[in-house]
Amino acid sequence: MKQQKEIAYQLDLFTEGEKEAILHSESCEAGSGAAAGKGQQVTTAQKQTRALTDDLMRIICSKDNLRRAYKQVKRNDGSSGIDGITIKEFKEWYPSHETELIESLMQGTYRPEAVRGVEIDKPGGGKRLLGIPTVKDRFIQQAIHQVMNDIYDDGFSDSSYGFREGRNAHQALRKASEYVQDGNTIVIDIDLEKFFDKVNHDRLMYQLSQRIGDKTLLRLIRQYLQSGIMLGGLISQRVEGTPQGSPLSPLLSNIVLDELDRELKKRGHKFCRYADDCNIYVRTKIAGERVMESISRFIEEKLKLKVNRSKSKVCPVWETKFLGYRLLSEGILVISPQNLKRFKDKIRQITHRNRGRGLPQIIGELNNLLRGWLNYFRYASMKKELERLDGWIRRRIRSIRLKQCKRTYTIVKFLKKSGIDKKQSWLVALSGKGWWRLSDTPQLHQAMNVNWFDKQGLFNLSLNYLKLKN
Numbered sequence: 284m285k286q287q288k289e290i291a292y293q294l295d296l297f298t299e300g301e302k303e304a305i306l307h308s309e310s311c312e313a314g315s316g317a318a319a320g321k322g323q324q325v326t327t328a329q330k331q332t333r334a335l336t337d338d339l340m341r342i343i344c345s346k347d348n349l350r351r352a353y354k355q356v357k358r359n360d361g362s363s364g365i366d367g368i369t370i371k372e373f374k375e376w377y378p379s380h381e382t383e384l385i386e387s388l389m390q391g392t393y394r395p396e397a398v399r400g401v402e403i404d405k406p407g408g409g410k411r412l413l414g415i416p417t418v419k420d421r422f423i424q425q426a427i428h429q430v431m432n433d434i435y436d437d438g439f440s441d442s443s444y445g446f447r448e449g450r451n452a453h454q455a456l457r458k459a460s461e462y463v464q465d466g467n468t469i470v471i472d473i474d475l476e477k478f479f480d481k482v483n484h485d486r487l488m489y490q491l492s493q494r495i496g497d498k499t500l501l502r503l504i505r506q507y508l509q510s511g512i513m514l515g516g517l518i519s520q521r522v523e524g525t526p527q528g529s530p531l532s533p534l535l536s537n538i539v540l541d542e543l544d545r546e547l548k549k550r551g552h553k554f555c556r557y558a559d560d561c562n563i564y565v566r567t568k569i570a571g572e573r574v575m576e577s578i579s580r581f582i583e584e585k586l587k588l589k590v591n592r593s594k595s596k597v598c599p600v601w602e603t604k605f606l607g608y609r610l611l612s613e614g615i616l617v618i619s620p621q622n623l624k625r626f627k628d629k630i631r632q633i634t635h636r637n638r639g640r641g642l643p644q645i646i647g648e649l650n651n652l653l654r655g656w657l658n659y660f661r662y663a664s665m666k667k668e669l670e671r672l673d674g675w676i677r678r679r680i681r682s683i684r685l686k687q688c689k690r691t692y693t694i695v696k697f698l699k700k701s702g703i704d705k706k707q708s709w710l711v712a713l714s715g716k717g718w719w720r721l722s723d724t725p726q727l728h729q730a731m732n733v734n735w736f737d738k739q740g741l742f743n744l745s746l747n748y749l750k751l752k753n
Contacts, residue, residue: 414526
């Protein structure tokens, strides 16, 4: 740990210019006497940096670093890889195999397992392929990530917000809002086509070799990049991409896209990037189209990535979304219609009347969803929308509660117990209306009012939204 901090400290001794030169030394050419002198300075700085990272595997395999890595993997939980070993089973296996594992890592003889492929639905349609490493490989990758992150993170752009400690999506949204308030109401919304699947291994390894001098570590990282993926019982070899689902993948993606950040900064653009979601803000449509063309060319020719032309666009900020939000012309944040629709679809799944769940279980599942969703979207201006959502959720629960009564007499008994007089209770029970129509009658609103839902423990979106605002 001491040497790890020493490396991070010494890297800070280089100026920003030297750090940039180290990462991009391939573009530096010796020309005049002054330029040649600068080229010599870059070479020296590069050698010094790589010398500091010649022995990273020893730091990665240190007791302290491995202990922190295990705690993080355990905290993240997750399912097992292709070997079927769970985190609990790995905990029992590790003490008797620790020395053997560390020796294989230090000597460069360790071979990663293939990852387990899992396809999940993408919000916009289609499938996203995730790769789930074994617990052992997640543990090793987390140990690598912790050391490498200390070397790279301080040099990343202030406009990069994804997968970085102390940075989050809300900060990116606030900065985007500031840009729009300053009059940059046209956004270049760049969509990288299957970014995590398209990263060029050779180019990434070259970038890493400019900062990392430990060849054993570099070989191990390449092995992780090229480890096979098991899907449908068959293992296929990876020739490009960084598998989503591994602890190392987020850092590697930021290293790849840091070059884009530097290019945007060099050109003086106002932008926010969260992982592969990058928005650039300008004042006019003409400027936006010019930037879109030149940056797309840079991404495809220099970074060897693919821009999805059909999904990328230049438009007013309110016509697109960023991290689930939509920006209005004054910089005000609101929820994107697409996200609101997905949210309501999830509520429908939980509150489907044929699920056969008890009301306490349904409310418990709902509360988990509502709390997490509101916590993320708390910066959106949406008071009226939340009031409508609360009313709609209560109506869906009323329908469930009515159906659970099943028989006419049980409905009457429930309503009378809830304070509805006998005549009105029978009118409802004998009306012949369906559960959804009955749930909106005055009698049901009185029997299951807001206080009734509070007693059931239902999370109130609009009330908690106001608390967060205050």
